[in-house]
Amino acid sequence: xxxxxxLLETVEPDIIGEMTARRGPIEKxxxxxxxxxxxxxxxxxxxxxxxGGDKKLPGKIVDVLNFALTLEYLEDDFYRTAVGSSNLxxxxxxxxxxxxxxHETAHVALLKSVLGSKAVAKPQFDFTAGGAFxxxxxxxxxxxxxxxxxxxxxxxxYKGQAGNLQDNAKILTVALQIHSVEARHAAQVRRLRGxxxxxxxxxxxxxxxxxxxxxxxxxxAMQGGANLAGLAGLSNDAITEAFDEPLxxxxxxxxAGLFLRK
Amino acid sequence: xxINVKSLTTDNNSETAKISSRRTFLKWSSAAALAxxxxxxxxxxxxxxxxxxxxxPIEPLAQGAVDLGKGDIGILNYAYALEQLEAxxxxxxxxxxxxxxxxxxSAILTDIRDHEIAHRxxxxxxxxxxxxxxxxxxxxxxxxxxxxxxxxxxxxxEDLGVSAYNGAGQLLKKGEYLxLAGKIVSVEARHAASIRDLLQPMSSYFSGDDVTDPNTGLDMAKMPSEVLAAAGPxxxxxxxxxxxxxxxx
Numbered sequence: 001x002x003x004x005x006x007l008l009e010t011v012e013p014d015i016i017g018e019m020t021a022r023r024g025p026i027e028k029x030x031x032x033x034x035x036x037x038x039x040x041x042x043x044x045x046x047x048x049x050x051x052g053g054d055k056k057l058p059g060k061i062v063d064v065l066n067f068a069l070t071l072e073y074l075e076d077d078f079y080r081t082a083v084g085s086s087n088l089x090x091x092x093x094x095x096x097x098x099x100x101x102x103h104e105t106a107h108v109a110l111l112k113s114v115l116g117s118k119a120v121a122k123p124q125f126d127f128t129a130g131g132a133f134x135x136x137x138x139x140x141x142x143x144x145x146x147x148x149x150x151x152x153x154x155x156x157x158y159k160g161q162a163g164n165l166q167d168n169a170k171i172l173t174v175a176l177q178i179h180s181v182e183a184r185h186a187a188q189v190r191r192l193r194g195x196x197x198x199x200x201x202x203x204x205x206x207x208x209x210x211x212x213x214x215x216x217x218x219x220x221a222m223q224g225g226a227n228l229a230g231l232a233g234l235s236n237d238a239i240t241e242a243f244d245e246p247l248x249x250x251x252x253x254x255x256a257g258l259f260l261r262k
Numbered sequence: 263x264x265i266n267v268k269s270l271t272t273d274n275n276s277e278t279a280k281i282s283s284r285r286t287f288l289k290w291s292s293a294a295a296l297a298x299x300x301x302x303x304x305x306x307x308x309x310x311x312x313x314x315x316x317x318x319p320i321e322p323l324a325q326g327a328v329d330l331g332k333g334d335i336g337i338l339n340y341a342y343a344l345e346q347l348e349a350x351x352x353x354x355x356x357x358x359x360x361x362x363x364x365x366x367x368s369a370i371l372t373d374i375r376d377h378e379i380a381h382r383x384x385x386x387x388x389x390x391x392x393x394x395x396x397x398x399x400x401x402x403x404x405x406x407x408x409x410x411x412x413x414x415x416x417x418x419x420e421d422l423g424v425s426a427y428n429g430a431g432q433l434l435k436k437g438e439y440l441x442l443a444g445k446i447v448s449v450e451a452r453h454a455a456s457i458r459d460l461l462q463p464m465s466s467y468f469s470g471d472d473v474t475d476p477n478t479g480l481d482m483a484k485m486p487s488e489v490l491a492a493a494g495p496x497x498x499x500x501x502x503x504x505x506x507x508x509x510x511x
Contacts, residue, residue: 092464099466106479159444166440169432169510176428177480183451184469188459197456198449224388224442232383234376242380244448246441
């Protein structure tokens with residue numbers, strides 16, 4: 001029965017109550033912290049045993065894949081709603097968003113097929129983020145802004161999880177193959193908005209302030225233990241653009257949590 | 263004839279490359295031809311380019327093959343080789359801009375050049391003494407005066423880079439290196455999408471069904487053997503990769 005609970009729904013107080021009612025005091029304590037990230041961690045750590053299903057996949061990998069699936073649910077729902085909304089996407093951009101939507105749908109199906117019965121359920125989303133993006137499905141510019149934020153977040157999310165998949169070459173490769181597609185999407189949407197396809201420093205560009213968490217840390221110039229500032233006479237802009245940065249699962253879920261139906 | 267060439271690259275290779283050739287570079291703008299010779303960290307040594315251009319046979323290199331090495335270092339050198347190729351390509355693209363390059367195209371290609379130089383120089387620094395030497399490139403098949411040829415080659419290189427990093431991730435042992443490869447591959451994918459959009463604007467081509475499987479939504483992942491075979495025609499230096507790690511499954 002627990003497999004009807006999605007990752008993001010774990011932040012809902014009533015769901016947390018349900019979960020904790022069925023689990024021991026340690027999990028209860030963790031879940032009751034009320035902090036999204038730690039709640040997710042405690043829940044995710046249980047996923048392997050709690051969800052039954054594919055016994056071959058270690059819990060750590062199931063955890064990552066369900067995290068990815070949650071993000072893909074979010075993107076898939078977002079684009080399917082947008083593509084299905086009349087008078088939102090102008091004719092000239094329909095091929096672009098049709099393609100993106102197709103990929104997100106495929107990612108959901110692929111991850112669900114890998115996870116089998118361990119796949120989390122799809123949460124209910126609110127793409128207005130409680131009203132912050134109230135016209136997301138009627139104003140093209142708002143839609144583009146949310147799209148960019150989701151894609152750039154997706155890239156960072158997959159990047160941050162690669163290390164957790166190293167034990168399974170096949171799944172790691174699949175995750176990398178999704179990761180680069182999200183980056184293609186991100187670049188395309190950014191360019192539709194008149195931004196560069198790449199991220200300069202930690203700039204959110206013309207996106208509204210609530211999206212800054214999507215870009216925090218992108219200004220990093222330390223790579224492999226070396227400070228690349230001034231490398232080969234390049235500008236700091238160029239150096240930070242040349243390396244995308246990861247986000248932790250907690251950081252991503254805080255961003256994604258904005259779009260959870262409250 | 264013998265020509266002294268000031269390197270046109272923006273890397274550290276500012277030393278004069280001494281180039282001698284029996285042939286004059288008839289069909290090349292002088293800058294394009296000389297830049298092609300000066301690329302790839304050729305350095306100050308004498309570079310003999312007998313019949314080197316216009317699709318004519320190239321004299322075998324006097325030096326031996328470059329081996330990428332083994333383990334994680336081998337994979338990093340493999341990445342370094344690809345980044346050298348890309349950096350050299352875009353350096354020439356910007357040095358000898360194709361006809362009617364728009365300012366928007368120039369801005370994108372200049373940014374990409376700088377990113378690839380950053381990647382190349384990063385690997386060079388990171389690998390230190392274990393780095394392979396600078397590679398000599400062979401761009402004789404590219405018409406740098408043609409938008410179609412330049413953007414078509416850029417697309418090839420970027421898609422190849424994406425598939426190379428995607429395929430090599432599983433060959434890396436150290437998590438730190440995997441993360442670094444991840445930091446770079448998404449930038450390559452951003453490049454690929456942008457170049458593709460220049461070729462077929464506002465279409466599905468930025469992540470087209472030819473590179474992103476429409477059924478799974480997955481980009482390509484290629485093993486080094488396949489990638490090096492595709493990159494081979496653009497690299498003059500002979501590279502051996504027999505000691506690279508192989509996939510487990």
